[in-house]
Amino acid sequence: MVAEMFPILLLLVVVMAMVAGMFVMTHMLGPRRPGDIKLSPYESGMEPVGEPRTRFSIRFYIIAMLFVLFDIEVVFFYPWAVVYKKLLSQGAFILIEMLVFIGLLFVGYMYAWKRGALEWE
Amino acid sequence: MAEAGYAFIDIAVLLVKIALVLGVNLLLLALMTLAERRVAGFMQDRYGPNRVGPEGLFQPIADGVKFLFKEDVIPSHVEKVLYILAPSLVLAPALLTFAVIPFGGTLSAFGREIQLQIANLNVGLLYIFALASLTVYGLVLGGWASNSKYPLLGGLRSSAQMISYEISMGLSVIGVLMIAGSLRLNDVVAQQNTLLFGVLPNWNVFLQPLGFLIFLIAAFAETNRLPFDLPEAEPELVGGYHTEYSSMKFAMFFMGEYVALITSSALITTLYFGGWDFPYVDESALGVWGVVLSVLAFSVKTGFFLFLYLWVRWTLPRFRFDQLMNLGWKVMLPLALLNVVLTGIVMYWVV
Numbered sequence: 001m002v003a004e005m006f007p008i009l010l011l012l013v014v015v016m017a018m019v020a021g022m023f024v025m026t027h028m029l030g031p032r033r034p035g036d037i038k039l040s041p042y043e044s045g046m047e048p049v050g051e052p053r054t055r056f057s058i059r060f061y062i063i064a065m066l067f068v069l070f071d072i073e074v075v076f077f078y079p080w081a082v083v084y085k086k087l088l089s090q091g092a093f094i095l096i097e098m099l100v101f102i103g104l105l106f107v108g109y110m111y112a113w114k115r116g117a118l119e120w121e
Numbered sequence: 122m123a124e125a126g127y128a129f130i131d132i133a134v135l136l137v138k139i140a141l142v143l144g145v146n147l148l149l150l151a152l153m154t155l156a157e158r159r160v161a162g163f164m165q166d167r168y169g170p171n172r173v174g175p176e177g178l179f180q181p182i183a184d185g186v187k188f189l190f191k192e193d194v195i196p197s198h199v200e201k202v203l204y205i206l207a208p209s210l211v212l213a214p215a216l217l218t219f220a221v222i223p224f225g226g227t228l229s230a231f232g233r234e235i236q237l238q239i240a241n242l243n244v245g246l247l248y249i250f251a252l253a254s255l256t257v258y259g260l261v262l263g264g265w266a267s268n269s270k271y272p273l274l275g276g277l278r279s280s281a282q283m284i285s286y287e288i289s290m291g292l293s294v295i296g297v298l299m300i301a302g303s304l305r306l307n308d309v310v311a312q313q314n315t316l317l318f319g320v321l322p323n324w325n326v327f328l329q330p331l332g333f334l335i336f337l338i339a340a341f342a343e344t345n346r347l348p349f350d351l352p353e354a355e356p357e358l359v360g361g362y363h364t365e366y367s368s369m370k371f372a373m374f375f376m377g378e379y380v381a382l383i384t385s386s387a388l389i390t391t392l393y394f395g396g397w398d399f400p401y402v403d404e405s406a407l408g409v410w411g412v413v414l415s416v417l418a419f420s421v422k423t424g425f426f427l428f429l430y431l432w433v434r435w436t437l438p439r440f441r442f443d444q445l446m447n448l449g450w451k452v453m454l455p456l457a458l459l460n461v462v463l464t465g466i467v468m469y470w471v472v
Contacts, residue, residue: 007240008220008248010132011139015216018143019209019373026369030193039197041269042364052198052270060281063446067284070454074291077461078247081298084465088472095469102458109454118450120443 062117073105130233138239142219149427150379151181157431164435191368196267199365203266207362208370210259211377214252218384221245223307225397225416226404237397237416238307245306246298249388250291253343256381257283260362263374267365275361278442283343285449290339292457296332296464297325297392310396314404322400326393331460333393335453340385342449345378347434349445386426387419394422 041048080098087094112118155170155177162169171177195201225237242248257280264276301309309325317323326333342349363374390396397415398404404411440448 004240004242007135007139008217008242010135011217011220011239012213014139014143015213018216019213022369022373023205023209026189026191026193029189030191030368033192034194038194041196041198041267043270048269052268052273054270056274056277060277063281063285066450067288070288071284071291074288074295077292077295078298078304081295081461082302082304084299085302085468085472088469092469095465098465099462102462106458113451118447120446 059120066112066117069108076101134235135239138237142224142239143216146216146219146380146383149383150376151185153379153382153427154184154375155180156427157434160428160431161435164432185372188369188372193369194367196269196365198268200266200268203262204365205370207259207263207266208366208373208377210262211256212259212373212380214255214259215377215380215384218249218252218381219387221248221306222384222387222391223310223396224387224419226412228409228412236307237412241305241307243303243305246294246304246309249384250287253381254283254287256377259374259377263366264362267362269365271364272362275364279345279362282345282349282445282449285446286339286342286349286453289335289449289453289457290343292454293332293335293339293460294392295461296329299461299464299468300325300328306391306396310391310398313395314398316401322395322398324393324395324398324400329393329460329464331456331463333389335457335460336393337389338453340389341430341433342445344381344385344430346382346430348437348440350439382430383423383427386423386430389426390419390422 041052043049077098080094084094158180159169159171159177169177170180173179173183195204220239221242223236223238223241228235228237260279260283261276264272264274264279267273297309298304301312303309313322313324315323317327321327341347363371366374395418397419399414399418402411402414404415407414
């Protein structure tokens with residue numbers, strides 16, 4: 001396992017060196033002429049109005065929660081999918097098992113839909 | 122190669138492969154920035170950049186040099202650490218993803234078998250998804266750390282979009298996994314290296330047409346390309362999450378995006394179009410020429426999908442945000458589930 005991951009580690013080091021090199025290069029090569037207006041937040045040439053960290057729609061939170069839920073379900077699919085072909089020779093149990101799982105998942109999905117969690121206006 | 126430990130020559134070969142993959146990726150990335158504008162010009166019946174070098178071929182170099190020599194403005198209102206971290210979080214995962222994609226057959230040299238792939242992981246596909254979701258952090262942190270209105274909105278939008286489509290993407294490949302029975306991308310390619318009914322190449326696109334469509338659409342959304350480029354919708358959000366960035370940091374967001382484009386084209390090729398398989402030819406019987414042929418086949422297929430990205434960009438209009446979320450949650454997700462069920466039932470019938 002470690003030997004298998006070693007190339008990734010090596011690549012990671014190379015990539016990190018490359019990215020760091022880019023930062024250093026642009027930092028050293030570029031000119032430096034700061035100014036009040038240049039360093040202020042960009043708002044299409046207007047004076048910045050109010051705080052940038054205002055409240056935003058609750059929808060984003062709901063979507064994030066749904067994502068966490070469904071993404072975990074998707075992760076459950078992976079080991080099943082890998083052994084599916086192998087275990088299929090022992091009968092339809094593995095198929096029915098997953099159909100039940102998908103059925104349960106679908107009930108939850110329909111509930112979220114009906115409660116309006118997926119609406120976006 | 123797995124247990125034997127690493128001899129000097131293995132590390133040398135590995136370094137050459139890494140240099141090759143990174144080099145080709147960066148070269149392609151430079152060419153893509155040019156191709157994007159030239160193809161746009163061609164499709165809109167005008168010239169693209171064609172002054173720097175023959176047919177504008179040196180334009181990306183000029184752009185790169187200009188980025189390097191621009192002032193690196195760090196506005197006074199940003200969260201400095203995260204602000205600097207964000208662009209690297211977009212670029213580094215994008216460059217790392219290519220590691221598990223096999224870009225050619227197996228080469229015999231120096232008395233050993235050299236796989237044209239940096240790392241032959243048994244969790245290859247999971248590795249790709251893990252890194253692909255890291256990109257979201259880059260965009261969100263970039264938007265948040267900029268401490269300004271447009272970038273924050275862009276960052277929020279991008280996170281909502283990417284997580285919505287990640288689910289469909291993850292579900293759509295399950296069909297491929299069921300057929301290949303492995304997360305190792307070499308196995309996925311090897312399984313496609315045969316003939317279907319003795320006529321068609323056994324590519325997953327023929328076995329998984331629905332899964333392929335969902336994956337393709339999700340890939341467009343994941344790479345923030347039109348028609349899904351809402352995070353950086355220029356007319357609404359100025360530049361989205363990278364509004365407050367300048368010089369090389371700004372360029373790194375774009376480099377990350379283009380590298381992600383190249384990787385996802387390569388991934389589509391690997392998962393659905395037989396990877397490096399040249400149909401109707403047994404590559405392993407041809408020796409070195411078989412390897413050359415396989416790399417060529419892989420490049421041509423990947424190149425086609427790169428062109429498809431450009432083609433679609435100048436053909437389709439942008440979605441509205443509610444349409445985008447509806448498509449992701451109400452159409453793609455059920456269809457992806459249906460694809461899993463269908464694949465399961467058909468495989469039960471056939472196997």
